[in-house]
Amino acid sequence: MNASSSAAGWRVPQDLSGKLSALEDEQRRFITSGDFLAFMPARQMEFELASRDADKVRALISDLKAVAAEMGYDESRDMGAIPLNLTAKRFNQGIMPPAALRKEDRSPGPFSVHRYIFPESGVPTFAGAPVAIWPEDLVAGKVDVAIVGIPNDMGSGRRNAGAAPHTMRSLNTISTPDIQTLVNPTEVLSVVDYGDLAIDSMSTERTIGHVTAMVAETAGTGAVPMMVGGDTSMLYPGVKGVAQARGKGSFGLVHFGAHPDADSQAVHTISDEQALFLLIDEGIVEGDELVTIGLRGAAVNQDTLQWLRDNKVRYHTMAAVNRNGYSAVLKRVLRELRSLPEQLFVSIDVSVIDPGDMVAAGRIAANGMAIQDLTRTVRHLCAARDIVGFEITDMAPMLDYSRLSAVNANAVLNACLVGMAARKAGYGPDDVHPLALDHGQ
Template identity: 35%
Template sequence: MGHDHRPHRELAPGMAEQLDLPYAGVVSFGHRPFLTESEQLDSWKPDVAVVGAPFDVGTTNRPGARFGPRAIRATAYEPGTYHMDLGLEIFDWLEVVDFGDAYCPHGQTEVSHRNIRERVHAVADRGIVPVILGGDHSITWPAATAVADVHGYGNVGIVHFDAHADTADEIEGNLASHGTPMRRLIESGAVPGSHFVQVGLRGYWPPQDTFEWMLEQKMTWHTMQEIWERGFKAVMADAVAEALAKADKLYVSVDIDVLDPAHAPGTGTPEPGGITSADLLRMVRQLCHEHDVVGVDVVEVAPAYDHAELTINAAHRVVFEALAGMAARRRDAADGVGQPARSYRDRGVTSPE
């Protein structure tokens, strides 16, 4: 992997042990090294960098997704790092860091979106896969644009899990609503409509004219009605195949409200009749295992409406399944001759700084 060895950092008694506790110590995703500056990415050379986008000004219903990134980092139950289905230790094959949050000042959509785009670009431009924790779904507009800036407009496809298509032209005059990001990406040319695969749509929005526009853009989508009629495995097989045919690179966007509210009540616009967490986790894993994923986001986690941390844990596991899929892809590509990534503890670093 070519990672640089880092000098040992002495910690006060008891501090090192805290790093292994899910309910104490430094707040970083998976207790991975916490970096703040772009130059640190050059030194660490990770494979994946987690970026928070604590922005929810684009919300139309219940606000609160700005608290999602911190909750996903701090509140989720620690799952361990060995994936029993794939038979691998995730961080042996994948070096992951937490790159902190984009600065999202209160009420300033343009500034916040610009900062999200710049921070994600700093990650993607170095050949590192950004995993973005939202925030409302409007953050996918700047985040996916940053990924397309690096890999080329028209070279990135999106698999979009959501109860809603998020393809409105505008909502109450707002072009940067959480109901409009996919249209903005298509109109800008960053991600053509033909490169979209949407899964889990249901309910009463958007209206017919928006679906007609989506057809004109050659978008592909799978509704919950189709999933109910054909079964999730059949639809999943089609969606994965469609994603593989769309583009060389793939960006996966997960609105947590794609899950039924029984699995994820802590979100701004819950819609009954959604998929289960078991199905979502396996599909995200499969996409990241079988395709060249260059970006992932998990959005619309609003902790204030959660119960027993169900939504937070589901979102946390979505990220871990994405990482597991990427790790398995790297392991399979090595074909027994590759070397696992060294963890930061193996490199003599005892504090995620």
């Protein structure tokens, strides 16, 4: 509760009003207006008035006013907000790749950056995959999946999501075989590490334009952009870029997250708290093309859920999971997907996972989904539908020195890879290899 709202309900107790007569007018106003409430609770002020003599009360108010003066904004002393130069052609920091780099003397196509046969012994890449740099590399290599890092770290919650791409690359836990079909994804799919996209670490607004363009360029080659954030604000340009390449209305969006990300009243125009709102508000995705799963936490209130319902969003809260069981919720989700296009964009905010499996979620929320339920669902979706985009966001590795959170984030990404590989290899989403199901003894 802020000072102004507190002041509306607080008055100087009658038996203490005499203590104010000894104060100067400005000091008296500081108390009666409630301005002191920003620095001291009302009950403590009442105690101080009752226990101090006039001189000590004057000294206390003088000290509080001095604190207030230091906390407030003084134009002659304090730096104002740094204005954003909307006409600038470059980021605040970092160097955009110059055109001269395209003159590199090599044939287009993915190339290895590994020194030895085993990729983990050389330069780390997602899934130990070869590297691609330009769209012509994706085309020449007939690339199915381009995994790309987006290390933006300007979202709400606990920071460090910008380190997730590097951490997830460094673990050799992507591209493990599918336990259902025993298919190895990199033997079926052409997968590349497409590097990290440049971000402006001082402006999410400026970053989204570049990310949107790069995602659209990637998707335009026919490759599926598989994006590793970074905070969840990047969901907006990720989906927007795919929509520019594939066309609005050509795909559905399934989003897993604790947070509805549908805040229409926040100060900033784009953040992790507004990603889904902007996608719907701008018509990039229609509400009835969106299914969101795992909602819980402070942002899930009557107004937000009503807004989602009014916009025809199919939402599934943890209340539904707790009452009906996850299997029942999953069956309903799969029924709802029948009305969506065959093509699908799958988005994961790791906050959807229970903290026992994902302590490094930037916007952590208790009582979430089990990692087994999430990976099972993601694998099924990526095996059953034509995936046009995938995104996993908001894993802040610094918050979990055990690396369990990074291992589980990779498991979610790998679940989509193996699902896509199983689909390309001709397996149905529920098919299981006999050797994987029974020992036969």
